[in-house]
Amino acid sequence: MYLHQSGVDIIAMEILDGELEKSEHYGVADDKYSKSLKYLKIGFKTISARRFKEITAAGASFSRTMGELTQSKAHAVGNEIERINSTP
Secondary structure: OEEEEOOOEEEEEEEEEEEEEEEEEOOEEEEEEEEEEEEEEEEEEEEOHHHHHHHOOOOOOOOOOEEOOOHHHHHHHHHHHHHHHHOO
16 A cells, blocks of 8 residues: 655555454444554655656556555556665
8 A cells, every 4th residue: 555645746655464354433323444564664765746656657646645556566666666766
């Protein structure tokens, strides 16, 4: 999954693990959905929306704050994060 902040671009990546968990939210049963966090990467040089779409072959939606990627696209984005953050 990736976290997009308007005007800042891609600011975090995370890997979720396990089954979808449902729980009560403001008194409504099964209204909250979650998964366990396995890995979180933050504090890196951001990736622009344009570059993110290039890396993922336009497989990204910015209509929501968080979006899900296939494993191969997530790997490509992770490689880009490493590349731009190893450059001074």
